[in-house]
Amino acid sequence: MQQSPSPRVLILVASGPSTPARCAAPFHIATLLSCMDAEVTLYLTGEATQLAHPEVAATLRAVDGGEPLLHFIRNAKAAGARLLMCRQPGAQLEASALIAEVDDISSGGELAQMILEYERVLTL
Amino acid sequence: MNVQGLEFPDTLRYAPEHTLWLREEADGSVTLGLTAYGCALYGQIFAFTPKRVGARIERDRSFGVVEFAKAASSARCPLSGTLLAVNEALLKRPGLINQDCYGEGWMVRLQPENWAAARDAFPLGEAAQPAIAERMRLDNFDPANAHVQALQWK
Numbered sequence: 001m002q003q004s005p006s007p008r009v010l011i012l013v014a015s016g017p018s019t020p021a022r023c024a025a026p027f028h029i030a031t032l033l034s035c036m037d038a039e040v041t042l043y044l045t046g047e048a049t050q051l052a053h054p055e056v057a058a059t060l061r062a063v064d065g066g067e068p069l070l071h072f073i074r075n076a077k078a079a080g081a082r083l084l085m086c087r088q089p090g091a092q093l094e095a096s097a098l099i100a101e102v103d104d105i106s107s108g109g110e111l112a113q114m115i116l117e118y119e120r121v122l123t124l
Numbered sequence: 125m126n127v128q129g130l131e132f133p134d135t136l137r138y139a140p141e142h143t144l145w146l147r148e149e150a151d152g153s154v155t156l157g158l159t160a161y162g163c164a165l166y167g168q169i170f171a172f173t174p175k176r177v178g179a180r181i182e183r184d185r186s187f188g189v190v191e192f193a194k195a196a197s198s199a200r201c202p203l204s205g206t207l208l209a210v211n212e213a214l215l216k217r218p219g220l221i222n223q224d225c226y227g228e229g230w231m232v233r234l235q236p237e238n239w240a241a242a243r244d245a246f247p248l249g250e251a252a253q254p255a256i257a258e259r260m261r262l263d264n265f266d267p268a269n270a271h272v273q274a275l276q277w278k
Contacts, residue, residue, distance in 0.1 A: 028196075035189040035198040036175070067194055075195050 006039045010118040012111075016047025017060055023051060024062035026124035027072035027081075034079035041118075042076065043111055044085040052085050052098045070099065077101050086111065125249060127256050129267050130160040133226055134249030139202035140259040145226065146202070146246050153208050154239065156187075156201075157230040161256065163222050164267065166192040172199070172218045174210040174232055181205060187232055191218075203242045205234040 011030055015022035030040045050056050057070040077083060084106040087093065093105055115121050125132045132138065137146040143162030147155045163169075174188035181187045186198040187207065210232050214220055221229035236242055247255060 031196050032173075032189055032191075035186055035196050037186045037198070071194065079196070079198070 006037050007120065008039045008041070008118040009033050009120040009122065010114050011040065011042050012121065012123040013042055013044050013048040013051070014046050014123055016050050017056060018047060020060050021062050022124070023048075023060060023069055024066075024072045026122075027069070027076040029122070029124065030076040030081040031072070031079045034076065034081045040076070040081040041114065042081055042083045043106070043114070044083070045111070046086070049085050049088060052083075052102050054097075054099050057099050070101075073099070073101050084110075125253055127161070127253060128260055128265060130164060131226075132159060132161075132249075132252065132256065136226065137243070137246035137248050138252035138256060139246050140252060140255040142200055142202045143259070144199075144202060148239070148243070149233070152239065153233050153235050154203070154205070155230050155233045158190075158199075158221055158225050159256075160225055161260065161265075163225050164265075165263070166190060166197070168193060169218045169221045172211075172214045172221060172231065174199075174214075175207055177207050177210060179207045181207060181234070187234075199231065201234070202246065203234070203236050203239075205236040207232055208235050209233040 011026050013026045026042060030042050033040045044052055051060070051069060057073060058068050060069045061067070062069070073083065082103050083101055084104050085102055087105045087107050095102070095105065125134055137148070138159065139146060143159050143165065144156050145159050149155060169190055169192050171191040172188055175181065175186070181201045181204065183202065183204045184200050187201045188199045190197050190199050211230050213228065214231065223229060
């Protein structure tokens, strides 16, 4: 039997350390969408690129006493979501300085292509 | 049947890989629910969101999402078919799965695509014991520490 194609969902993560309460939701939604067989790509852009730094991911919490952001990132990855981050012009980014959960560093052009091709695009 | 202190009714069929039970209904449909082992792995369930009635589900694809403490997991279908019904009571009281996983906590009812051919893949009652025990062994299941394990379980 032929499998029906999974809908592709692109989640633009734009929130960062200045708004911690907003930072876990994109990853939790990505987990749920992946559990519903969607093909999910999380794309860290702008301030959200800081979330890929180990010291931020391990300490930033959406709620006091809650799990750190890395917990939500790992849940999303375990469910099958892909994690990309924006290559920031002029910034020297070493993959070894980022959390291991980042799959790739991507260009703005690749982001634009995904926006055109994916069935759903969310900004969270 | 009792495996590692967990009950598995002898009248049901089992899909140990999916931690689900199956019950063949008189009209040819099949009811699915989470086993006591699945409940032990997940711990307290906070939400169950099934796909819509009428959705065609392929084997090993998701028929819904189970949300539990700090995580979520796909409920993957052990056979292909069409969703005939979902347990509406779980939308408001997902804890029914924990309280009565073999009764009021049933999850969905499916019209299988070829039940006659698929049925033998799901052992009935006692015949499922070796596969359930093996699944627990592979999971390093510790009944005393089940909920903590659920958070690490894939």
